[in-house]
Amino acid sequence: MSLDIPDWMVSDDGPVRTAARGLRDAADVVDDERAGLRRTLGEAAAALGWEGQITDRADEAADPAQDGLRIMQEDLRAAGDALDGLAGALDQHTPTLRDIQRDWDALHADRPRTEVRGDVGEDVSVIDWAEVRRREDALRDRTEHPKEMLRTADRGCRDTLAQVRSSLAGLQPGSSTASFTRSQAPEGAWQVFRDHGLANTRADEALLARIAQAEDPNAVRALLDELDQERLAGFLQRNPHVMAALATDYEPRNADDAVLSGLWNAIGELENGQVTDPRAIADIRDYWAGLTPQEQQRMRLLYPTLIGSLDGIPVEHRAAANRLLVESAIDLEQQRLAILQAMPDNAATREDVLQTVPGWYPDWVAEKIVDGLMHDKAQRLLHDFRLRDQEVERSRKRRAFYNNLLAPVPELRFSDVTDDSGLVLSGDHRAILLFDPRGDGRYAEWHGEFDTENVGIFVPGTTTDMANIAKYRDNMAKVARRGTSTITWMGIDLPNSVASDATQTRYSEDGGQALLRFVEGLGMPERAVTAVGHSAGGGIVGFADVYGMDVDRTLLIAPSGSGLGLHRPLPWPLAPRGAKPSTPESYPAHTWDDEARDVQRFTMTAPGDTVRLAQESENVRWWVGLPEDWGHGNDPIDTDQFTRLETGRWLEPLPRSYYRRGSRSVTGSKGRTPTLGS
Numbered sequence: 001m002s003l004d005i006p007d008w009m010v011s012d013d014g015p016v017r018t019a020a021r022g023l024r025d026a027a028d029v030v031d032d033e034r035a036g037l038r039r040t041l042g043e044a045a046a047a048l049g050w051e052g053q054i055t056d057r058a059d060e061a062a063d064p065a066q067d068g069l070r071i072m073q074e075d076l077r078a079a080g081d082a083l084d085g086l087a088g089a090l091d092q093h094t095p096t097l098r099d100i101q102r103d104w105d106a107l108h109a110d111r112p113r114t115e116v117r118g119d120v121g122e123d124v125s126v127i128d129w130a131e132v133r134r135r136e137d138a139l140r141d142r143t144e145h146p147k148e149m150l151r152t153a154d155r156g157c158r159d160t161l162a163q164v165r166s167s168l169a170g171l172q173p174g175s176s177t178a179s180f181t182r183s184q185a186p187e188g189a190w191q192v193f194r195d196h197g198l199a200n201t202r203a204d205e206a207l208l209a210r211i212a213q214a215e216d217p218n219a220v221r222a223l224l225d226e227l228d229q230e231r232l233a234g235f236l237q238r239n240p241h242v243m244a245a246l247a248t249d250y251e252p253r254n255a256d257d258a259v260l261s262g263l264w265n266a267i268g269e270l271e272n273g274q275v276t277d278p279r280a281i282a283d284i285r286d287y288w289a290g291l292t293p294q295e296q297q298r299m300r301l302l303y304p305t306l307i308g309s310l311d312g313i314p315v316e317h318r319a320a321a322n323r324l325l326v327e328s329a330i331d332l333e334q335q336r337l338a339i340l341q342a343m344p345d346n347a348a349t350r351e352d353v354l355q356t357v358p359g360w361y362p363d364w365v366a367e368k369i370v371d372g373l374m375h376d377k378a379q380r381l382l383h384d385f386r387l388r389d390q391e392v393e394r395s396r397k398r399r400a401f402y403n404n405l406l407a408p409v410p411e412l413r414f415s416d417v418t419d420d421s422g423l424v425l426s427g428d429h430r431a432i433l434l435f436d437p438r439g440d441g442r443y444a445e446w447h448g449e450f451d452t453e454n455v456g457i458f459v460p461g462t463t464t465d466m467a468n469i470a471k472y473r474d475n476m477a478k479v480a481r482r483g484t485s486t487i488t489w490m491g492i493d494l495p496n497s498v499a500s501d502a503t504q505t506r507y508s509e510d511g512g513q514a515l516l517r518f519v520e521g522l523g524m525p526e527r528a529v530t531a532v533g534h535s536a537g538g539g540i541v542g543f544a545d546v547y548g549m550d551v552d553r554t555l556l557i558a559p560s561g562s563g564l565g566l567h568r569p570l571p572w573p574l575a576p577r578g579a580k581p582s583t584p585e586s587y588p589a590h591t592w593d594d595e596a597r598d599v600q601r602f603t604m605t606a607p608g609d610t611v612r613l614a615q616e617s618e619n620v621r622w623w624v625g626l627p628e629d630w631g632h633g634n635d636p637i638d639t640d641q642f643t644r645l646e647t648g649r650w651l652e653p654l655p656r657s658y659y660r661r662g663s664r665s666v667t668g669s670k671g672r673t674p675t676l677g678s
Contacts, residue, residue, distance in 0.1 A: 003139065005101065010094055010098055017084065096146045158410070212362060262287060275312075294421050300321040300324075313521070325435050333437070337392065409428050443469055443490045444490065445476075456484065458472065458533075459490075491514045508633075512540050513543075539561045543563040545587050545599065556602075557603070559603065559635075606648065
């Protein structure tokens with residue numbers, strides 16, 4: 001138990017005041033140079049002998065640049081003022097919080113005691129836990145006002161600094177180059193940005209020109225290795241299109257990189273970004289722990305697709321790698337959206353589309369951007385303007401989701417994660433544990449603190465993809481609270497259609513294996529872990545349970561099946577190659593690695609839910625001769641291995657004109673009447 005005071009709230013206000021002065025200095029430079037811009041244009045017009053309308057047009061041409069600089073100057077000054085406000089709040093409230101923290105430490109160093117009568121009649125002094133809890137609650141109450149004042153000041157800083165970033169981005173028209181952006185800002189202001197790592201230096205721009213000519217990801221990494229790691233981290237954040245070049249390499253190999261080669265020795269083989277043998281996960285965990293913090297940081301920066309998705313890598317390191325991938329995905333999705341919007345109704349040729357990709361991308365990255373848009377099937381779809389509009393809307397939703405993943409969340413966690421290399425993951429940065437935007441996408445996110453006693457993992461169902469996962473993510477984030485963390489997991493390409501895809505066993509089979517390895521990779525044997533699956537996600541959790549996933553509870557909500565009772569043999573992922581035992585009628589009492597387990601299982605399905613069609617699909621297959629890859633196992637309600645959570649049961653049919661649900665009635669409905677359980 002703790003006071004839950006973030007570290008920054010008890011920090012010195014000096015660095016904040018220094019940053020405020022720097023921003024106001026930058027605002028002054030921008031203001032001076034903005035005035036100089038108009039004066040310079042006027043002098044140039046006079047020197048050229050311009051007069052009349054042509055001079056007015058020159059002034060009009062300068063207006064957008066001047067307006068942008070004016071907005072930036074105002075935003076810089078507002079951000080400086082907000083930082084000063086935060087510094088003042090720290091000066092006022094930090095001493096109070098420090099005093100409360102000292103009182104807390106003193107309380108636990110010398111807990112109040114009370115006398116009780118012992119077993120043999122003597123008086124015994126014991127800790128008075130009721131009094132301890134009362135004093136703890138009183139101390140927590142004392143923290144609420146100063147914490148709220150600091151949170152308010154912090155939010156003001158975040159908002160104004162976000163405006164600075166926005167105004168800086170506003171100076172750069174779409175598809176312009178970094179050098180054009182620099183030409184729009186005064187040299188003095190640009191130097192301030194360089195000094196604070198907000199803008200590329202000339203050396204950086206020279207490196208970018210060399211990277212644009214690189215022939216493959218390893219050639220890009222060789223150029224990036226010329227930078228020291230502190231500079232490398234800032235360079236990649238400023239230039240997400242460079243990270244996009246690395247993001248095309250999902251199984252990077254480089255015989256010249258000893259650290260990478262050592263990791264591959266621990267991995268063995270990958271399939272869709274995951275280890276094929278879960279026994280390798282312990283080796284991956286041990287190998288990573290044996291690296292220095294600097295080696296770990298370099299691996300995150302140069303091999304983000306591997307580190308960000310690899311089971312066995314600690315969650316904070318996966319999240320740090322995936323944050324860079326999200327930044328690059330925003331850049332790539334923006335280009336993909338621009339291509340979609342620019343395509344004529346009869347679609348451009350592949351060569352025409354490639355010409356629209358900005359020149360700073362190497363050819364092999366440009367091809368990744370248009371991947372999926374130019375093959376024959378996609379072209380037939382894109383000929384239909386309505387279908388193309390749908391794809392444009394999906395692209396916009398994905399981009400909005402990616403942007404949201406980068407938005408800071410105050411008090412998401414109580415402290416930053418750091419090591420000897422510096423900051424690993426900020427306390428207000430989301431923890432993305434899996435990020436693969438290819439196709440419909442694969443994604444997982446941890447919500448809440450990293451060290452909670454209870455962890456819930458939610459697996460969504462059919463039609464879920466990167467364009468609509470946000471609604472599930474937001475719901476799971478709301479469930480996370482003190483003592484409980486949650487995870488949204490979309491670790492496979494989920495079915496796109498109820499009729500043509502959702503009945504196929506491979507989704508549950510592949511998803512179950514992937515979920516088992518994901519849980520094992522988190523390393524949570526001492527925690528209470530609950531796996532929840534809805535619809536097709538329920539079938540995935542059921543199959544993972546069949547395989548021996550190491551969890552304490554499962555909850556299948558309107559599942560496509562339980563993984564039990566299928567009549568066809570299934571490939572077993574942990575047995576020798578070629579072994580194909582039939583699906584069992586009951587779940588194993590041991591985990592995949594033969595450890596005893598005791599799993600509580602719950603299920604709930606509303607009466608009349610059409611998910612029964614998926615549960616019965618295998619029986620239908622036998623009668624009509626459909627392919628073998630159908631069915632996800634029996635309805636869990638039909639087995640005594642599950643506790644049924646009530647959602648209502650059908651009673652005898654009532655007149656067609658009457659339908660009652662709880663205390664409300666609706667006339668004109670058909671069918672039987674459900675009553676709602678508690």
